[in-house]
Amino acid sequence: MSANVDVARSRVSSDAGDTEASPDTKIHFRVCRFIIETGVKLGMRSVPMATACSLYHKFFQSANLQVYEPYLVAMSCIYLAGKVEEQHLRTRDIINVCHRYFHPGSDPLELDGQFWELRDSVVQCELLILRQLNFQVSFEHPHKYLLHYLLSVRSLLNRHAWSRTPIAETAWALLKDSYHGAVCVRHPPQHLAVSTLYLAMHSYGVQIPKGEMEWWQVLCEDITKADIETIISELLQLYDMEAKCT
Amino acid sequence: MDRDLLKQSLSFHGQSLFSLLNCEQSENPDFKAVATDLFKAAHQRRERENDSPVVEQFIARKADILFAPSWKFCAPSDDDHQETREPYAIMPPLEQFMEVPFEERRDLFYRDVERGDMVIGRINSIRDFGFFVTIICTAGGLKRDIEDLELTALCPIRDVPSTGHHDDPLSYYQIGDLIRAGVKDIDRYHEKLTISLYSSSLAxxxxxxxxxxxxxxxxPLHYIRAERVSSDRSLTYEKLLESSLGFSNPSNVDVLLEKLGVSDTQSASLMRGLQSKHFMEEDFATAIRKKQSASWALKCVKAGVDHFKSGRHVEAMNEYNKALEIDTNNVEALVARGALYATKGSLVKAIGDFELALEGCPSHRNAKKYLCQTLVERGQQLEEEEKLVTAEGLYRKAIALDSSFQEAEDALQKLQLHIQKSLKLKEEAAKEQEKAKTVETSAEKLRKILKEEKRMKKKRKRSSSSSSTSSSSSSSSRGSYSSGRKKSKKRKRKRKRSSHSYKKRHRRISSRDEKSTEEEVEWYPAPADTSASFINQTQAMAKLLEDKSESGDRRLSQSREGARSHSFGSTSGVETMEEKRGRFEDDPFDRSPRGKERVQHSKQSTGSKHRSSSKVNGRERESHRKSEEGHSGGGSRPECSGISSKSRRYSSSSAGSEYSRKSGHSVDPPSRDSNYRGSEGRQCDLTYRTDRSDSKDSRRTGVNYGRSSCDVSQDNKTMVEGGQRKELPSNLLDIFSQIAQFEKEKRQKK
Known part of the structure; x- marks a missing residue:
């Protein structure tokens, strides 16, 4: 019963998102893509990258997109995430990579006044983000949940079937991709982890022996099938969004 | 595309997915190749609840990524460490929470258990042919909830290692023992397990x-936790996960990723735009930084070259160094710095820079040219230093670098000629030498002896310089007296030394010398008035004593003068002084401040005019005498006094009076310093003297010297007497004369 309501609500909200908030969502998608691409080029690990995206989404939950330059906020989010997750990133690298993102094929910046101004603005924006988020900048990410779930599921499956099926890779990629949207700040980490695992297993048609309870019920008590489906549909929308945005 | 995987997925999703796939992947040649195969699989669909069409569409759209063989990128590292700490949360088997039915679990176990797995069980019966084990859990890779399945395995006797005794290996085991064993054989049809206790049975x-x-x-931890879960129904997977220590490990993500074989920094995404083929290598942070640093460094080099051209070499060097700091092994910066070094004359450094530059960029023309020139230049330098072989090597190197470099070749030819010449010369010289040898052997021998003696004399001269300075600066009688007194003291010390280990003492002194350099610094600015009053005091005391013994001393000191040389020759104190001197000479930087100190010092301690050193000596003498008086008066044991005087010298003694202690500290350094001064001052006149002395004379001193060792025992005797003489100052005169006579006799004997 409640599941149906949930599904209905999610449909409504997603529909509304498609029509109403479309321009904003598209911008956020592009900026998140920018964060992720930059993160890859900077050699960031998944968790700091997830933190950077979460910071960005959290920031624009309360801030207006018309007031703040999203790409500058994104750069500062990357910088701040590196600090929060203890993967030190140098501002010079961040600015270099971002500069090249906006001016593909251009020569690296000269280390002159303009560069230092850019650096100052990144650092200033970092302080702004901190204040806007009330200095609550550490998040619980679904990554470690997902990995533990994967391990539990693996031991339940036949080892050869497991080694043949790229469930772990797919689930991990799905989770990373989910940061293109605000899914990460809307749902609890456990739900996200279960949903990505569910989708990955369904993609390959992998079945787990059935017991009294479903495996996802065991992994996360308060999740319902509808929750999983909501998250999955939100996730899959992001892939559709990619086609629209690029 | 992985056909089996696709089949599996199709049989799960059915016909709808197949039509979607046909639609979405119509342009994918990979899919077309496998499509016909898949058609059948799509119809094998089992009856189950409908899946959402969104998921199927997603699968269809991303099928080229999802089912690409490269998507499964790396094999997991299934290295299960059995550690006490858990790097990640180790959870009990999932089926325990899911409550999978008994039968299914049993089937699953028999399906998945393999040879080489590890199981843990309890012995339930022991027979002649082996023992039976009820398996309670699995260990290692496979993790299953099997305790209630009542699985029984046989461990045959041939798989039980014997303990080395002749008795039955099974006697070692009892019913109820926990056994860890490897799975040796599985009969899946009859559901029978055979296990082994040999570790070769494990994977x-x-x-x-x-x-x-x-x-x-x-x-295993998962079993222990499973037991906890089965006893406590409220303990859910979630609760257990969040309460376990490994879950709060901040690096558990990295550990698990490695365990599962997922690469983290590699971009793995189902997004089309994030496929790794879209990432250019030159867009990555490290590449950009490298490029940026190089251009920045080049800018610095340009600035440096400008400085260099206008003659500001220091600024140019700073720029080059900055450039190299920004971008180590920047070729241009290295070449520029090498050129600067070369113009500044540091050819070796220049060569180093050029070589580094050529290592980074072997075709750099300027680096090559400069290196050749610098090598030749350095070679010529070496030639002047007569290091012909090294120079030759450098020329050869230059030619190897640039075979058309005429200058190097010319230099090499010249050098080779030179070497040949010098070789010839050497040969001739050797021949001549051989000739000369036969003639000049006797003369040479003589010269050698002379040299030896000169050396010995020098040594002695240095050692006796302290006393000789005093004698030279003050009235001869007093000076000689003081030296005599000093000598007796020194002898005393020497005797002590002979009773102790010689070397040990030596070492101690040298270590003290190091300390004393610090002490000296502290000591120099001593309050002027105290030292002055102190000098006065000692002066008075010295006079008192000297007046009494003056007449007797004259004779004595004269007779002693000769003996002095040998008695001093072998004291270790002298050796330390020499060591010190050696240090001064070795270290030119150390020398100059020392010299200053010395000068300053002599000024301070002397106060006025030439009597300074005599005063100093007097002071020292006084202090020594004082302490010795005190000791021999108290215990009348020379050994004791010797020890205490030593301790006074090397540390502040508690035995001596305050006065003597003070004097011991304050007087020592000046006396030593005056020694240096004396020895230095003496150096010239010593050489002068030795130059003058003919071979006969030096031989005689040599004999004297040799005799000195046998004099030691006699010296000791006199020293004992000396000790007594201090005890009875009134009788000094008599005793001194006695000693003098004794010594005269001794001399006559010899």
Missing amino acids: ANLSKFKLGVISKEDL
Whole structure:
């Protein structure tokens, strides 16, 4: 019963998102893509990258997109995430990579006044983000949940079937991709982890022996099938969004 | 595309997915190749609830990524460390929470258990042919909830290692023992297991486990946790996960990613735009930084070259160094710096820079040219230093670098000629030498002896310089007296030394010398008035004593003068002084401040005019005498006094009076310094003297010298007497004269 309501609500909200908030969502998608691409080029690990995206989404939950330059906020989010997750990133690298993102094929910046101004603005924006988020900048990410779930599921499956099926890779990629949207700040980490695992297993048609309870019920008590489906549909929308945005 | 995977997915999703796939992947040649195969699989669909069409569409759209063989990128590292700490949360088997039915679990176990797996069980019966084990849990890779399945395995007797005795290996085991064993054989049809206690039965990644009887503590963590879960129904997976220590490990993500074989920094995404083929290598942070640093460094080099051209070499060097700091091994910066070094004359450094530059860029024309020129220049330098072979090597190197470099070739030819010449010369010289040798052997021998003696004399001269300075600066009688007194003291010390280990003492002194350099610094600015009053005091005391013994002293000191040389020759104190001197000479930087100190010092301690050193000596003498008086008066034991005087010298003694202690500290350094001064001052006149002395004379001193060692015992005797003489100052005169006579006799004997 409640599941149906949930599904209905999610449909409504997603529909509304498609029509109403479309321009904003598209911008956020592009900026998140920018964060992720930059993160890859900077050699960031998944968790700091997830933190950077979460910071960005959290920031624009309360801030207006018309007031703040999203790409500058994104750069500062990357910088701040590196600090929060203890993967030190140098501002010079961040600015270099971002500069090249906006001016593909251009020569690296000269280390002159303009560069230092850019650096100052990144650092200033970092302080702004901190204040806007009330200095609550550490998040619980679904990554470690997902990995533990994967391990539990693996031991339940036949080892050869497991080694043949790229469930772990797919689930991990799905989770990373989910940061293109605000899914990460809307749902609890456990739900996200279960949903990505569910989708990955369904993609390959992998079945787990059935017991009294479903495996996802065991992994996360308060999740319902509808929750999983909501998250999955939100996730899959992001892939559709990619086609629209690029 | 992985056909089996696609089949599996199709049989799960059915016909709808197949039509979607046909639609979405119509342009994919890979899919077309496998499509016909898949058609059948799509119809094998089992009856189950409908899946959402969104998921199927997603699968269809991303099928080229999802089912690409490269998507499964790396094999997991299934290295199960059995550590006490858990790097990630180790959870009980999932089926325990899911409550999978008994039968299914049993089937699953028999399906998945494999040879080489590790199981843990309890012995339930022992027979002649082996023992039966009820398996309670699995260990190692496979993790299943099997305790209630009542699985029984047989461990045959041939798989039980014998303990080395002749008795039955099974006698070692008892019913109820916990056994860790490897799965040796599985009969899946009859559901029978055979296990082995030989570790060769285990898979390679488990081989470090020991098989056999284990204790309860050795049970795997997932089993222990499973027991906790089965006893406490409220303990859910979630609660257990969040309460376990490994879950709060901040690096558990990295550990698990490695365990599962997922690469983290590699971009793995189902997004089309994030496929790794879209990432250019030159867009990555490290590449950009490198490029940026290089251009920045080049800018610095340009600035440096400008500085260099206008003659500001220091600024140019700073720029080059900055450039190299920004971008180590920047070729241009290295070449520029090398050129600067070369113009500044540091050819070796220049060569180093050029070589580094050529290492980074072997075709750099300027670097090559400069290196050749610098090598030749350095070679010429070496030639002047007569290091012909090294120079030749450098020329050869230059030619090897640039065979058309005429200058190097010319230099090399010249050098080779030179070498040949010098070789010839050497040969001739050797021949001549051989000739000369036969003639000049006797003369040479003589010269050698002379040289030896000169050396010895120098040594002695240095040692006796302290007393000789005093004698030279003050009235001769007093000076000689003081030296005599001093000598007796020194002898005393020497005797002590002979009773102690010689070397040990030597070492101690040298270590003290190091300390004393610090002490000296502290000591120099001593309050002027105290030292002055002190000098006065000592002066008075010295006079008192000297007046009494003056007449007797004259004779004595004269007779002693000769003996002095040998008695001093072998004291270790002298050696330390020499050592010190050696240090001064070795270290030119150390020398100059020392010299200053010395000068300053002599000024300070002397106060006025030439009597300074005599005063100093007097002071020292006084202090020594004082302490010795005190001791021999108290205990009348020379050894004791010797020890205490030593301790006074090397540390502040508690035995001596305050006065003597003070004097011991304050007087010592000046006396030593005056020694240096004396020895230095003496150096010239010593050489002068030795130059003058003919071979006969020096031989005589040599004999004297040789005799000195046998004099030691006699010296000791006199020293004892000396000790007594201090005790009775009134009788000094008599005693001194006695000694003098004794010594005269001794001399006559010899």
